[in-house]
Amino acid sequence: MRIKHLFLLFFGIVTTLAHAQDDELDVRVQDTVVATTGTILDYDPLAPSKAAFYSAVLPGLGQAYNRKYWKIPIVYAGIGTGIYFWIQQDQEYDRFRNAFKRRLAGFTDDEFFGDGETPLVSNDRLIDAQRQAQKNKDISLIVAVAFYLINIVDANVDAHLRQYNINDDLSLTPQLQIDPVSTQASYGLSLRFNFGQR
Structure with missing residues (x-):
């Protein structure tokens, strides 16, 4: 009870x-929308399209258009991280591939062979390392493209919500x-x- x-x-x-x-x-408030900044703005139906276009042309520009400047470093950190790891894994892939190609040509002077008669890293391990580096390159590229697309979607959605009629x-x-x-x-x-x- x-x-x-x-x-x-x-x-x-x-x-x-x-x-x-x-x-x-x-x-x-009629025919106007109160933005999140507290100022009254005229409703612009093309604002989301503009923000998405700006972000597609230059990542972060749509966030600047929406006056969400704090999101710009996040966009560039995500895209930059993906590109950085793609470059790093591309260099690793080239190292393993060049060593494997030299072994197939009959040379025993690659960095993975060592000083003795037997190699420190086998040919099968070099093939696996190439595959792993290629997989990591693909994942890094996907991360960079995903951050680029999220940047465009975020700018579009933020421009919609900025003009949301409350x-x-x-x-x-x-x-x-x-x-x-x-x-x-x-x-x-x-x-x-x-x-x-x-």
């Missing part, structure tokens, strides 16, 4: 606060009503969606 009373008390407080906030938010056309209001005859509480949620012009 105590849980029911606590729930009704909580629901009543939430309902009261929701109605108090609804009264405070009664001011509507008004009370859509509201979810908890309601608590007490029946005067039976003194039983009835509670529920109402969803209101207005299709009127902005």
Whole structure:
């Protein structure tokens, strides 16, 4: 029984606060959207396309267009990391491949052969190392391309959300009503969606 009373008390407080906030938010802004910076901007339907195009041309430029400058180092760190590891693995692949090709030509002077008659690294290990380096190159390239694509999608979505219309056309209001005859509480949620012009 105590849980029911606590729930009704909580629901009543939430309902009261929701109605108090609804009264405070009664001011509507028409044909304008309040951006996250707190300034009122005219709605630009091409802003997401511009941001995506800018990011496609030069990674990070769409984030600068959206004034999210803190995201630019993240974009370049992701793309740069993928490119760095691709270059590193490409050099490793060339090392293993050149040593293997020299062994096939009959030379015993590669860096993996050592000083003695028997090689330190076998031919099979050189083949496996080439395959592993190629696989790592592919993964590094995928990471760089993924960060590039995420950069474009992020700029587009951020431009959409920057212009997101926040008004009370859509509201979810908890309601608590007490029946005067039976003194039983009835509670529920109402969803209101207005299709009127902005």
